[in-house]
Every structure is written in C-alpha cells, then in structure tokens.
Amino acid sequence: MKFGFIGTGSMGSILIESLIRSGALLPQQIVASNRTASKAERLAQLHPGLQAANTNVDVARQCSVIFLCIKPAEFKNVIDEIKDHTTASQIAVSITSPVLIRHLEDRLPCKIAKIIPSITNFVKCGPTICMYGSRLSDDEIEQLESLLARFSRPIRVSEQYTRITSDISSCGPAFFANLLQSFIAAAVQETGIPEDQATILACEMLLGTGKLLTTGGFNPESLQQRVAVPGGITAEGLKLMDEELHGIFNRLFRITHAKYEEDVDKASSSLS
Known part of the structure; x- marks a missing residue:
C-alpha cells in the first residue's frame, strides 16, 4: 500500500x-x-x-x-x-x-x-x-x-472546532515557547544566571510539567494547588500572573479565529 x-x-x-x-x-x-x-x-x-x-x-x-x-x-x-x-x-x-x-x-x-x-x-x-x-x-x-x-x-x-483545537495543539507549542523564552530572558536579566543554564532548567521543567499533566495524575488546577503553599513564594507569583495575564488568551483566540474566518472565506471563493 x-x-x-x-x-x-x-x-x-x-x-x-x-x-x-x-x-x-x-x-x-x-x-x-x-x-x-x-x-x-x-x-x-x-x-x-x-x-x-x-x-x-x-x-x-x-x-x-x-x-x-x-x-x-x-x-x-x-x-x-x-x-x-x-x-x-x-x-x-x-x-x-x-x-x-x-x-x-x-x-x-x-x-x-x-x-x-x-x-x-x-x-x-x-x-x-x-x-x-x-x-x-x-x-x-x-x-x-x-x-x-x-x-x-x-x-x-467536530469540524466546527477546527480553529480552537488547532490553536491549542498545533499553534500551542509556539505560543508556550514564546512564554518560555520570556521566562528565561527575565531570569537572565534579573539575576545574571547564565542563559544556557536557565534554558536547560526551564526546558526540563516544562518537560516534567507535561508528564505530570498527562501521566502523573494532575490537571492544571491541582498542579498549581500542589506547588503553591498559601502565602508562599509560588502563590505570590501566581497572583501576579493572574492579574497581568488576565484575558490575554481570550484576545489571542479572537485574533486567530478572525484570521481563520478570513482564510475560510478565501478558500471557499477559490474553490467555488
């Protein structure tokens, strides 16, 4: 075959x-x-x-x-x-x-x-x-x-969810690599840690997090709860992220969906 x-x-x-x-x-x-x-x-x-x-x-x-x-x-x-x-x-x-x-x-x-x-x-x-x-x-x-x-x-x-599922699974690696890149750059800028060392730590962390969320029995909410002690360092960081990143992915999905609808219209016209 x-x-x-x-x-x-x-x-x-x-x-x-x-x-x-x-x-x-x-x-x-x-x-x-x-x-x-x-x-x-x-x-x-x-x-x-x-x-x-x-x-x-x-x-x-x-x-x-x-x-x-x-x-x-x-x-x-x-x-x-x-x-x-x-x-x-x-x-x-x-x-x-x-x-x-x-x-x-x-x-x-x-x-x-x-x-x-x-x-x-x-x-x-x-x-x-x-x-x-x-x-x-x-x-x-x-x-x-x-x-x-x-x-x-x-x-x-369902085909009606083509764009959002693509955003998550196909575009997602680039979106989260962008976040990781900013995470690493900030670590270097704020502390002077060597970039290669920060990169290894961050990438290995992301790999382990993925395993925890797929085969380790955690979901995103329970993982945060497990790591963040009330009143602790992680909790303070999560509080800031909730405030500063609020709505960013809603805006991202609106942008990708608008572009997708434009592309669907162009494809429909070209194939009609």
Missing part, C-alpha cells in the same frame, strides 16, 4: 518524518511531490526508498492514501490536476484547516479526512486532530488512526 504526499513544506515534512521515524511507514511506501521539486528530492535523499514524484498526478495514480499538505491558495490548482486521476476507493487527507471537508467532497470522488498534526509529533508525542467525511467507513477511520497513533494521540473533533 502506497501513501502519497502532495506538498513537502514544513508540516508535510514533519508528517513524513514522523511516520518514518516511528516505524509507521517505510520510505518505500511513500511517494511525494512538491511544487519545488528539489524539496521532494531532498527527502528522497534523506530517506532512501522514498520516491520523489515528477507531478501531483503521479502521486494520485500510485497511492491509496493521499495527504494534501498544501496552502489554501494552492488547493484549486491541485484538485483540478488530480481529480480525474482519483477514485472512490482512495482516501484524501487534508492537513489544511481552512479548507473544509465539504469543499473536498464536492470536488473529489475520494473519501475525505482532515487532520491537523503538531510539531510535537516529530518526537512521537502530542495530539493529531482528526475529522472525517461521510464516505469513510469505521474500519477505514480505525486504520488511519492506528497509523497516526504510532507517533501521536489521535483525537476526534
């Missing part, structure tokens, strides 16, 4: 790397194409056996499952290219959030899924958000999620 990838940019490459590194797929099972051919060829050099296809049509003709890892503006051209070379037995999997499942079901004969991977999948952890069209059988969904489970935790959501 062959798996195709149309688009090998940042997230497409991470998805391919995650599948290979986890052992979910062998390079020989993967066929990839890119608008810039050298990018697909570079992946083929890194993973002997992976086939760099000359065209998107080559991918569509050879593969049972086709991952569409492209920008919203590219969908119309790609779909126009491949639609006459796909069949009802194939599965097309989009990783592009503003392109809706109905957009693809209206224009391709394939069964349609949409997944939102996360950069955390590169180290075989974190979620993959999963949404499915009406043509997929329960067995096909289970098979796809079994593949994704080799390097992530597949989580099914």
Whole structure:
C-alpha cells in the first residue's frame, strides 16, 4: 500500500518524518511531490526508498492514501490536476484547516479526512486532530488512526472546532515557547544566571510539567494547588500572573479565529 504526499513544506515534512521515524511507514511506501521539486528530492535523499514524484498526478495514480499538505491558495490548482486521476476507493487527507471537508467532497470522488498534526509529533508525542467525511467507513477511520497513533494521540473533533483545537495543539507549542523564552530572558536579566543554564532548567521543567499533566495524575488546577503553599513564594507569583495575564488568551483566540474566518472565506471563493 502506497501513501502519497502532495506538498513537502514544513508540516508535510514533519508528517513524513514522523511516520518514518516511528516505524509507521517505510520510505518505500511513500511517494511525494512538491511544487519545488528539489524539496521532494531532498527527502528522497534523506530517506532512501522514498520516491520523489515528477507531478501531483503521479502521486494520485500510485497511492491509496493521499495527504494534501498544501496552502489554501494552492488547493484549486491541485484538485483540478488530480481529480480525474482519483477514485472512490482512495482516501484524501487534508492537513489544511481552512479548507473544509465539504469543499473536498464536492470536488473529489475520494473519501475525505482532515487532520491537523503538531510539531510535537516529530518526537512521537502530542495530539493529531482528526475529522472525517461521510464516505469513510469505521474500519477505514480505525486504520488511519492506528497509523497516526504510532507517533501521536489521535483525537476526534467536530469540524466546527477546527480553529480552537488547532490553536491549542498545533499553534500551542509556539505560543508556550514564546512564554518560555520570556521566562528565561527575565531570569537572565534579573539575576545574571547564565542563559544556557536557565534554558536547560526551564526546558526540563516544562518537560516534567507535561508528564505530570498527562501521566502523573494532575490537571492544571491541582498542579498549581500542589506547588503553591498559601502565602508562599509560588502563590505570590501566581497572583501576579493572574492579574497581568488576565484575558490575554481570550484576545489571542479572537485574533486567530478572525484570521481563520478570513482564510475560510478565501478558500471557499477559490474553490467555488
């Protein structure tokens, strides 16, 4: 069984790397194409056996499952290219959030899924958000999620929650890395601790916190309660954070949702 990838940019490459590194797929099972051919060829050099296809049509003709890892503006051209070379037995999997499942079901004969991977999948952890069209059988969904489970935790959501789930799982690593960067910079500025030492401490702390919140039996509230002694140092710090950060994520989600709605409108117009 062959798996195709149309688009090998940042997230497409991470998805391919995650599948290979986890052992979910062998390079020989993967066929990839890119608008810039050298990018697909570079992946083929890194993973002997992976086939760099000359065209998107080559991918569509050879593969049972086709991952569409492209920008919203590219969908119309790609779909126009491949639609006459796909069949009802194939599965097309989009990783592009503003392109809706109905957009693809209206224009391709394939069964349609949409997944939102996360950069955390590169180290075989974190979620993959999963949404499915009406043509997929329960067995096909289970098979796809079994593949994704080799390097992530597949989580099914309603497509109406595409943006917020993407904000949390896919954009979240960048948001919290930004907070961590500020945390480290402030430690250096206020105390003179060497930056490399502060960075190691902060990153190891974040790793341990993630484990406490996933497998350690804590949730965000209970973890704060466990660490913060009433009237103690941590409690004072949390009080300041509650005051200064109040509403920041509400504003962040409003911004990301506004941009998403704009992108959905553009995708709908281009595919109409």
